[in-house]
Amino acid sequence: MGNPSLDAYQQVFGLACIANRAGGYNGTGSELQLQLQYDLSFYLNNVPPVKVMGQTAPSVADSSVTPILGDWNLVWGPALIEETDQKEKPTGVADNALFVAQCDAVAYPGGPTLPTYVVAVAATNPASLYDWETEDFSVAEVVNWTNYNPVLFKPSAYNGTDPYISNGTATGIKILLSLTSPPTAASPGTTLEEFIASLQPGPQSAIVFCGHSLAGALSPTLALYLKQHNQLDAFGVSLVYPTAGPTPGESAFANLFNNTFPPLPEGWTAQSGDYKSWNTMHWNTLDVVPHAWHQTDLQQIAQIYGQSPNLLTRSTLNTLQRLVLKRAATSGANYTRIQNQSLPGTLQHADQSSPTINTPPKTMKDYITQLFLQHVSLYSGIPAQPGSPAVQGLILPQPLPQPVYPPGKALLPGVKKVTSLELIIRIMEQILAWIASYATSLDGTLPKENSKNSSNKSKID
Incomplete structure (x- = not known):
């Protein structure tokens, strides 16, 4: 097979986009994990069969995908987690998800061709209040990175000297490292570290x-944690490609x-x-999310x-x-972006x-719809629509092909697909509820950060 049409940067970003498919559904944790695994079978080779959907053998990636994305194999996962809310009710969405793919030969621009593993971490699920409160917005407290232990950590006062991460980032890394590949997935029964x-x-x-x-914040932090604990030493090259991440x-x-x-790795051009x-970290200048959490950038939103x-x-607003x-x-703390473009x-x-999306925004729906497009669609392109030409993406020229399944075989029993309009409405509801809880506070204090850690989960393993 010849080289795929996407370069190495775009292939890696494409795999991150595939991980994000977990956020497009509602269901139980086990249903959502199998749905993501089923979707991966369209894009990747050697995905274990999802028997409830009639699959009987490991997958062969669809012929429409490999000329674009390349010849990738699933080697670990996918694993995901459905959290419980503060009332111990399951969220009904994938709050975090992760898989590992492998390719025998990736041609790196300006560098060598290498066998490569990609750890693809899913983005914020717009429908996940847990993601918003416990990982994205949990920045009022920080955790000292110098002695960070993902199994047991707690926030501490910022001392102005040591490196610190937000409490939300610390929680997210704890969750990712606790995920175990399910029995019917690739490399079952193992954590990512194992x-x-x-x-x-x-x-x-x-x-x-x-x-x-x-995941634009979690993926570089996860890589740094593993690197500092000598768990990446067996690889000749360790890289990170985060996009649209907050600090x-x-x-x-x-x-x-x-x-x-x-x-740039040594010797590469x-x-x-x-x-x-x-x-x-690559970020769209009109994307609200990567404006968090640096003070100057936040003043623009x-x-x-x-x-x-x-x-x-x-x-x-x-x-x-x-x-x-x-x-x-x-x-x-002075929240600061990692090196970025x-x-x-x-x-x-x-x-x-x-x-019609009014600019400037007349309504919150105008604002949130524009935010959604800038944060999601603009990175991978927008297909042509009646009356509107295609918009080339900032990283991918156009989105990857969508899975094609036999009639009646797109969704697992119990799984519901969430439309982009439903996601936009959900984002708007969550933001307005968060503002309201602040505005109606008697003492003017911030809404409390969700201190619920990852000890109580519906982990899919």
Whole structure:
């Protein structure tokens, strides 16, 4: 087989996009895990069969995918977790998900061709209140990275010297490292650490960690944790390709990551192109999410799409901005991006769910729809729609092919697909509820961060 049409950066990002499919469904944890595994069988080879859907043998990737994405095999997972909320009720969504894929020969631009493992971490699930409260927005407290233990940790006062990560990032890493590949998945019964330790890749090999949104903060932090604990030593090259991520920690942590993972491996040649750099967080300038949690960047979010002419919308966005600024400042830490590269976003004026998106936003729906497009669609491209030409993505030219299944065989029993409009409404509801809880507080304090750790989970293993 010839080289795929996507380069190595795009292949890795494409695998992160596939991991995000877990967020497009509602169901129980076991149903969602099998649905993700079923979807992976369209894109990857050697995915164990999902018998309830009539599969009887490991998958062969669809012929429409391999010329684009390349010839990748599933080697671990997928594993995911359905959390319980503060009332101990299952969330009904995939709150975190993870898989590992392997390719025998990845041609790195400006570098060698290497056998490669990719650890693909799923993004924030827009329908997951747990993701929002416990991982994304839990930044008012910090955890000292110097003595961070994912099994047992607690926030501590910022001392201004050591590297620190947000409490949300610390919780997310704990969750990822606790996931076990299910009995019917690839490399069953092993954690990610156990799986990596079992490999003997040799010096002419690479491992890449990738993820979007929440995973744009978790994937570099996970890679740094494993690197510092000598668990990546068997690989000749260790890389990270995070996108659209908020800041995982403060300035000392960012410097530690930057020094541990320089943008270019020794002997490789730098490439031209905004998205073409390793160990660098790539972000769309019109994407709200990567504006968190640096103070200066947060001051842009209320008017990032222009000042709303509507008083209520303008007031709501200003309140949101004040709230997130106060939350970030409470930690006392100077949240700082890891080394990064901006990508030039363009405002969108229509979407499948909204024939007209007003810019500046007249309503919160205008704002959230634009946010959703900028945070999700613009990185991988928007297909042509009636009356609207295709929009080339900032990393992928167009989205990967969508799975094609026999009639009546797209969804597992009990699984419901969530539309983009439903996700937009859910995001809007969660943001408005969060603002309301702040605005109605008698003492003006912040809504409490969800201190519920990962000790009580519906882990799928």
